[in-house]
Amino acid sequence: QSLHNSVDEALLLKRKAEEVQFELNGRCIYLVGMMGSGKSTVGKILAEVLGYSYFDSDSLVEQAVGMPSVAQIFKVHSEAFFRDSESSVLRDLSSMHRLVVATGGGAVIRPVNWRYMKKGLSIMLDVPLDALAKRIAQVGTASRPLLDQPSADPYTAAFTKLSVLAEQRGDAYANADVRVSLEGMLVAPSFMVVDGSQHSGLSGAKL
Ligand SMILES: Nc1ncnc2c1ncn2[C@@H]1O[C@H](COP(=O)(O)OP(=O)(O)OP(=O)(O)O)[C@@H](O)[C@H]1O
Numbered sequence: 001q002s003l004h005n006s007v008d009e010a011l012l013l014k015r016k017a018e019e020v021q022f023e024l025n026g027r028c029i030y031l032v033g034m035m036g037s038g039k040s041t042v043g044k045i046l047a048e049v050l051g052y053s054y055f056d057s058d059s060l061v062e063q064a065v066g067m068p069s070v071a072q073i074f075k076v077h078s079e080a081f082f083r084d085s086e087s088s089v090l091r092d093l094s095s096m097h098r099l100v101v102a103t104g105g106g107a108v109i110r111p112v113n114w115r116y117m118k119k120g121l122s123i124m125l126d127v128p129l130d131a132l133a134k135r136i137a138q139v140g141t142a143s144r145p146l147l148d149q150p151s152a153d154p155y156t157a158a159f160t161k162l163s164v165l166a167e168q169r170g171d172a173y174a175n176a177d178v179r180v181s182l183e184g185m186l187v188a189p190s191f192m193v194v195d196g197s198q199h200s201g202l203s204g205a206k207l
C-alpha cells in the first residue's frame with residue numbers, strides 16, 4: 001500500500017513538474033517570505049523537481065562580501081551595506097535562467113529588487129507568525145540579526161519583531177506573482193496550496 005502511495009505521489013509530482021516547466025519556459029523562480037517561512041527548504045525541493053539550479057541569496061551575499069554569516073556582515077558593516085550587496089546579487093541572478101532562488105526575507109523591501117525578480121516568477125511563502133516564531137526559537141535568533149534581542153526569550157523576541165516586520169512589509173510581499181500557504185508539515189511540493197485569489201504566472205496551476 002505504501003509503495004503504491006509513493007509511486008502515485010512520484011507520478012503526480014512528475015506530471016505537475018512537466019506542466020509547470022512548460023509554463024515557466026526556463027524563467028527563474030524567486031521565493032520570497034519572512035524569515036523561517038521555508039524558502040531554503042522548499043527551494044531545494046523545487047529546484048530538484050524542476051531540474052533547476054538552487055541558490056540562496058544570503059549565501060551569495062556572504063560569498064561576495066567574504067564573510068561567513070549575514071549576522072557578521074550586519075555587525076561589521078551595516079544593514080544598508082548588506083542590502084546593497086543583496087541587490088547586486090539579485091541583479092546578477094536576474095540575467096540567468098533555470099534557477100530557483102531563495103531570497104533573503106527583506107529582499108522585497110527595495111523596489112529595484114522587484115525589477116530583477118519580475119524577470120522570473122515570484123512566489124511568496126505565507127506562514128502564520130506564530131509558526132515562524134516557533135521554528136526560529138528552536139534554532140535561536142543569533143543567525144538572524146534583525147530578530148536577535150538578548151533580553152527576551154527567543155520565541156518572544158522572534159514573534160515581537162516578526163510582527164513589526166510583517167506589518168511594514170505586507171505590501172512588499174504582495175508584489176509576488178503567487179502566494180502559497182503551506183499547510184502543516186512540508187513533505188513535498190504537491191502539498192502546497194496555491195491561493196487562487198492572486199494573479200498566478202502559472203495560469204492557476206497548482207504546484
Ligand atoms: N513547512 C514547514 N513545516 C515545518 N517546518 C518547516 C517547514 N519549512 C521549513 N521548516 C523549518 O523551518 C526552519 C526555517 O526554514 P528555512 O531555513 O527553509 O526558511 P527560510 O525561509 O529559508 O529562512 P531564512 O530566510 O531566515 O533563512 C527550518 O528549521 C526548517 O526545517
Ligand SMILES: O=C(O)C1=C[C@@H](O)[C@@H](O)[C@H](O)C1
Pocket residue numbers: 034035058070103104105106107143144145146
Ligand atoms: O528579513 C530580513 O530582513 C532578513 C532575512 C534574512 O534572510 C537575511 O537576509 C537577513 O537576516 C535579513
